[in-house]
Amino acid sequence: MNEPDNDHGSAAARLVAAAWGADDLVVADLTAPEQPEAHVTPVEGNPRAVAVSSDGTRAYTADHDAGTLSVVDLSTSVATVLRSVPAGKNPCAVVAGLAGDRVCVADWAGNQVAVLDKEGISPALFVPVGAGPCALAAAPGGQARYVCVVNETDATVSVGDMNAAGSPSVTATVRVPGATRAIAVAGGGRFAYVASRGEDTGDGRVTVLDLDAEGALVGEPVSVGAEPRALALSADGRLLCVAAYGSASVSVASVDPVTGRIGAPTPVPVEPHPVAVAFTPDGSRILAVSQTSGRLTAIRTDTLAPTTLDEPVGAVPSDVTLGPDGRLAYVVDQAAGTLVTVRTAPHRTGEVGTGTGSRPVNVAVSSDGSWAYAADEASDKVAVLDLGRLTPGTPVSLDDGHKPWDVAIARDSTFACATSPNTATLLFLTVGGTVTVTDAVALAPGADPRGVAITPDGGYAVTADSGTATVSLVDPKGGRYTIEADVVGCQQPTGAAMSKDGTTLYVADFARTQPGQRGGQIAVLTRTGSGAWERQAVVDAATGNLSGPHELGVSADGLRLCVANYQNRNVSVLQRARTSDAWGFHMTVTKSPQMQYPYGLALTPDGNTLYVSNAAENNATVEVFDISGTQATHQRTIKVESGNQTPPGLALSPDGQYLYAAVSKAWIGDDAPLGTVYGIQLSGGGDAMTVVATAPAAYTDRPNGLACRDDQTLYVVNQGRKADPACLAVITLDASRLAVQKTKQQALDKDDVPYSIAVAEDGTCCVANSGRGTVTVFTSKVTPVKVGEPATSRPWDVDVTDDGVYACVSDREASTVHRVRLADHTVIPVPVGRDPMGVACAPGGARAYAANHGDDSIAVINLNGTGGRPELIATWRHALIVKPESVSVSADGTWLFVTIENSGAVLMLDTTTGTPRFTVPAGQALAASAPDPRPATPLVYLADATGAVVAVVNTTALGRVGATPAAVDVRQAVVVPAAARTEVAR
Known part of the structure; x- marks a missing residue:
C-alpha cells in the first residue's frame, strides 16, 4: 500500500546522490517515498560529494577528476546541469547554503577551498587552508557564517569566515591530532564537533571548538570508541552520536547547547564496522549502518535500546539519510549501486473513503483482514470497505431510522453487528462484499446501546447500554x-x-x-x-x-x-x-x-x-x-x-x-x-x-x-x-x-x-x-446484565477477552470499568479515572485498558488481581495524552493505540511502560481504531470522523521496504524537502 500521490515534478521531495564510478548525479523522486523513482543526470568526472542549496533549487557536485563544481538545476521536473566551473585541482567535498548563498568546495591537492556564488557564475575565490582538506561542515538551515575544514594531512581544522562580503578568510587553524572526516556544526553555528582517532591511544575522541572564539577548545576531548568514522547531532542540538568503526559501537552523549560541552558518552553495541549514523527528525531514533554486515541498527534515544534489522540493507552500505518526515530512511549501497528504502517509524499508508458527508465513528475488521465495516453516525448506513484493494464497497442501509454507532465482526466472519442507539436496537449483518441486515434485535426501551463486542466463539454479541445501565448479551442464533x-x-x-x-x-x-x-x-x-x-x-x-x-x-x-x-x-x-x-x-x-x-x-x-x-x-x-x-x-x-x-x-x-x-x-x-x-x-x-x-x-x-x-x-x-x-x-x-x-x-x-x-x-x-x-x-435473544443505576451509570464501550471469559465495560458516569463474567453475569466494578470512554482487552486476557477522557490518562487493569478480583495497577499520564477517546491493542499485544479528541494523530504507546513512542498523523479527527487481527500484519485502521475515510497505518517501527537501482558506486545522499523547493518554484 503506497502513499497517495501528493505533488509531482518540481513540487515533490527528492533525494540526490553522487555516483563516483558513473560520473552521474542520481536524482530520486520521492513522490512515492517507499518506491522512489531514480533518474540520472551526467556530471563531470568522478563526483565525490554532493550538496544542496538552502532553498532546494540547486545541487552541487565536487567533480574530483575534472577539477570542477557542477551546478545542477533542481527546480524543474528533470534535473539538468547548468554549468561546470573550475574549483581547484581535486575537489572532494562541498557545502552549500552559506552566508550570501555561497558554496564552498574543498580542494584536496591544492590545499585550499574554493568559494563560489549560488549559481557558479562569478569566478571562484580560493582561500588557502591546511594540508589535505578533505571534509567540510557548516551550520544547517542556510546563511551559515563559518565553514569548518578538516585538513587530514596536517591534522588541523581551519575555520573559514564566510560573512565578510567578497573576502572570505580563515580566522583560525586548530590542531586536532588524528582528525577524521567526521565533523558537524551545531544549529546555532557557534560550536563544531570534530571526531579524531586520538594520539597514542586506541580510543577515538570528539573535540569541541568554539567558532565565535577563533576555534578555542571547549573542555577536554571526550572518548567515543576506536576509529570514529561518522558523527551526527540531533536537530535540537542536545544529543551527539559517533559511529566507532573499530569498536562496533555508537557512542551517544548529551550536549549542552549553551556551553557546547559534551556529557559522558554511552557506547551502544551495534553491528561490526559502523560507517554512518543519522538522527530521525524528531530525535527519537539513531540509525547506524554497518559496512561489513550490511545491517542497519535503530537506537532509541530515550533508553538507548538497539534494534537491528534481520536482513542486510546492502552489500557495502556507505551512507544513511532520512526522508523529509523521518518515517523512511534511505541507505546508499555503493556495491550494488542502489538506494535501499527502510521504514523507521509507523506511518499512514493509505485510506478508504466512507462516502460523501459520512462521519465514521467506529470501525471493525474481519479476522482475515479482507473487509472492514465503519459505522456512519451521520446516516443510516454502515460503510463496507475492501481492505485488499483499499476501495469502498456498497454501503449497507439499516433502514427504519437506525443510525449506527459501533460495529463488530465475529471471529469466524459468520456475522457482524451494529448498534443503533436512537432505536435501542442491535442489528445483525452478513460479512463480505454484499452485506445485508439479517435481523434487528430490540433491546430494552431506552437502552441507547453504544459499544458492541462479540465473544470469540460467536455465541453472544455484548452491548454497552448507556441509557439503562446494563450490558446486554444478545444470542445471534436466538435459541x-x-x-x-x-x-x-x-x-x-x-x-x-x-x-x-x-x-x-x-x-x-x-x-x-x-x-x-x-x-x-x-x-x-x-x-x-x-x-x-x-x-x-x-x-x-x-x-x-x-x-x-x-x-x-x-x-x-x-x-x-x-x-x-x-x-x-x-x-x-x-x-x-x-x-x-x-x-x-x-x-x-x-x-x-x-x-x-x-x-x-x-x-x-x-x-x-x-x-x-x-x-x-x-x-x-x-x-x-x-x-x-x-x-x-x-x-x-x-x-x-x-x-x-x-x-x-x-x-x-x-x-x-x-x-x-x-x-x-x-x-x-x-x-x-x-x-x-x-x-x-x-x-x-x-x-x-x-x-x-x-x-x-x-x-x-x-x-x-x-x-x-x-x-x-x-x-x-x-x-x-x-x-x-x-x-x-x-x-x-x-x-x-x-x-x-x-x-x-x-x-x-x-x-x-x-x-x-x-x-x-x-x-x-x-x-x-x-x-x-x-x-x-x-x-x-437478549439477556440484560445490570451494572448500575441509570442515574449514576452510563456504560459506553465494551470489549471481550480473547478467551471469552470476561467482558469489560467502561462506565462514563460512574468512572469505573465493570468486569462482567459472562458465564454467571457476575459484575465487579473497578474505579478508574474520570469519564472513561474507550476500553480494550489485551491479548491473553490478563489486562484491560481504559481511556480516561476526563483526566487525561490511561487506566491499566489487572483482570485477575488479588483474590481473583480485577484491580487498577497503573495510571499512565503524558503530555501527549489529552482527552483520550478510544483505545485498542495490537494483535501481538505490544502497542496500545490511543485516539485523542479532535486530533488527526494516533498515539502509539508501549504497553510495557505506557510511554508514547510514536505520534502518527493519520487524518483530521480520529474517532476510533481497529488493529488488524492477524499478529503478523502490522496494520491499524482508524475511523476519521471529519475526513469521511478510514485511514490505514502501518505500525512497523523498523523494516526494509525495497531497493531502487541507482548507479554504480553511490557514496553519499542528501534529501531535498518539497516545501522549500515549492516555495521557490511558484
Whole structure:
C-alpha cells in the first residue's frame, strides 16, 4: 500500500546522490517515498560529494577528476546541469547554503577551498587552508557564517569566515591530532564537533571548538570508541552520536547547547564496522549502518535500546539519510549501486473513503483482514470497505431510522453487528462484499446501546447500554428447542402461560366433554436449566373445575391462575397463598346471557381484571370482568368482529394500556385471507376494536393465539393454510401501537397444529402444539446484565477477552470499568479515572485498558488481581495524552493505540511502560481504531470522523521496504524537502 500521490515534478521531495564510478548525479523522486523513482543526470568526472542549496533549487557536485563544481538545476521536473566551473585541482567535498548563498568546495591537492556564488557564475575565490582538506561542515538551515575544514594531512581544522562580503578568510587553524572526516556544526553555528582517532591511544575522541572564539577548545576531548568514522547531532542540538568503526559501537552523549560541552558518552553495541549514523527528525531514533554486515541498527534515544534489522540493507552500505518526515530512511549501497528504502517509524499508508458527508465513528475488521465495516453516525448506513484493494464497497442501509454507532465482526466472519442507539436496537449483518441486515434485535426501551463486542466463539454479541445501565448479551442464533411430549404429558396442548421470570410453564390440556361435565388438566412444568424442563405437578379437572381448558392467564405475582373452559362456557380462577403452595379452586367467571366458547384470556399484572374472548351470536367480542373479590363482576363488552363464530385469542400489553385480539376465519376455504389482528386503547373510551394487521401481508393466516413481547411487539401464532404452513408472526407496531411498522415470520413445524403462546419477561416464549403434544420454546435473544443505576451509570464501550471469559465495560458516569463474567453475569466494578470512554482487552486476557477522557490518562487493569478480583495497577499520564477517546491493542499485544479528541494523530504507546513512542498523523479527527487481527500484519485502521475515510497505518517501527537501482558506486545522499523547493518554484 503506497502513499497517495501528493505533488509531482518540481513540487515533490527528492533525494540526490553522487555516483563516483558513473560520473552521474542520481536524482530520486520521492513522490512515492517507499518506491522512489531514480533518474540520472551526467556530471563531470568522478563526483565525490554532493550538496544542496538552502532553498532546494540547486545541487552541487565536487567533480574530483575534472577539477570542477557542477551546478545542477533542481527546480524543474528533470534535473539538468547548468554549468561546470573550475574549483581547484581535486575537489572532494562541498557545502552549500552559506552566508550570501555561497558554496564552498574543498580542494584536496591544492590545499585550499574554493568559494563560489549560488549559481557558479562569478569566478571562484580560493582561500588557502591546511594540508589535505578533505571534509567540510557548516551550520544547517542556510546563511551559515563559518565553514569548518578538516585538513587530514596536517591534522588541523581551519575555520573559514564566510560573512565578510567578497573576502572570505580563515580566522583560525586548530590542531586536532588524528582528525577524521567526521565533523558537524551545531544549529546555532557557534560550536563544531570534530571526531579524531586520538594520539597514542586506541580510543577515538570528539573535540569541541568554539567558532565565535577563533576555534578555542571547549573542555577536554571526550572518548567515543576506536576509529570514529561518522558523527551526527540531533536537530535540537542536545544529543551527539559517533559511529566507532573499530569498536562496533555508537557512542551517544548529551550536549549542552549553551556551553557546547559534551556529557559522558554511552557506547551502544551495534553491528561490526559502523560507517554512518543519522538522527530521525524528531530525535527519537539513531540509525547506524554497518559496512561489513550490511545491517542497519535503530537506537532509541530515550533508553538507548538497539534494534537491528534481520536482513542486510546492502552489500557495502556507505551512507544513511532520512526522508523529509523521518518515517523512511534511505541507505546508499555503493556495491550494488542502489538506494535501499527502510521504514523507521509507523506511518499512514493509505485510506478508504466512507462516502460523501459520512462521519465514521467506529470501525471493525474481519479476522482475515479482507473487509472492514465503519459505522456512519451521520446516516443510516454502515460503510463496507475492501481492505485488499483499499476501495469502498456498497454501503449497507439499516433502514427504519437506525443510525449506527459501533460495529463488530465475529471471529469466524459468520456475522457482524451494529448498534443503533436512537432505536435501542442491535442489528445483525452478513460479512463480505454484499452485506445485508439479517435481523434487528430490540433491546430494552431506552437502552441507547453504544459499544458492541462479540465473544470469540460467536455465541453472544455484548452491548454497552448507556441509557439503562446494563450490558446486554444478545444470542445471534436466538435459541429454539422443543419440550417433548413425554415431558409435557398432555394429549392436546392448547393453552400456555408462563411465570414472570420464565421458570414455570403452565400448559392446558384440552379434553372435549359434554356441557356440564369436567375434563382436561393443567400441566405445571419447571425449567431446570437451559433447554431442560421437568413436569412438577398437575391440576386435574376436579381440582380446577375444568371442562375443555383452553387459554390461560397468570398474575404477575404467580398467585392467581385463570383457565378458559371452552366446553362449559366459563372461566375457572385458581388461587394460592404462596408460590410454593398447591393450586386451589377460587371462583367461576360467567355472565348472562352465557358466553359461547370462551377461548382467549388476558389478565392484568395485578390479577384483578380479566379479559375473556366470546363468540356468542356469531359475533366475536371481549368480555371484561373484575375478579378482585370473591365473585366476578362483568364490567363491559368490547366488540371485535361481527359475523364471526370463532372466538379470538387475546393479549394485553405489559403496561396494561392496550388489548389485542387475533381472529381466525378457519371455517372459510383455503383460498381466502384468513386472519386479522385487532386492537384497542383501553383508556380511550370506545367499545370496539380497530384493525391492526391483516393477512396475508402481516403473516396472520388462521391466527390462534397471541402475546405481547413488549409495548411495541406482538407475537401471533398462525396455523396457516396448505400453501402457507404454520408460522409465528413477529409484528412491530408503530408509535400509535395500533398499526404495523414492520413484520416478519418464523416458521413452525408444518406437521403440527400450534395454538397459543406465552411470553416471559426475559423474552422467552412457548408455543403449545396440540398435534404432537409438544411445546416449542423460543429463548430470548437478549439477556440484560445490570451494572448500575441509570442515574449514576452510563456504560459506553465494551470489549471481550480473547478467551471469552470476561467482558469489560467502561462506565462514563460512574468512572469505573465493570468486569462482567459472562458465564454467571457476575459484575465487579473497578474505579478508574474520570469519564472513561474507550476500553480494550489485551491479548491473553490478563489486562484491560481504559481511556480516561476526563483526566487525561490511561487506566491499566489487572483482570485477575488479588483474590481473583480485577484491580487498577497503573495510571499512565503524558503530555501527549489529552482527552483520550478510544483505545485498542495490537494483535501481538505490544502497542496500545490511543485516539485523542479532535486530533488527526494516533498515539502509539508501549504497553510495557505506557510511554508514547510514536505520534502518527493519520487524518483530521480520529474517532476510533481497529488493529488488524492477524499478529503478523502490522496494520491499524482508524475511523476519521471529519475526513469521511478510514485511514490505514502501518505500525512497523523498523523494516526494509525495497531497493531502487541507482548507479554504480553511490557514496553519499542528501534529501531535498518539497516545501522549500515549492516555495521557490511558484
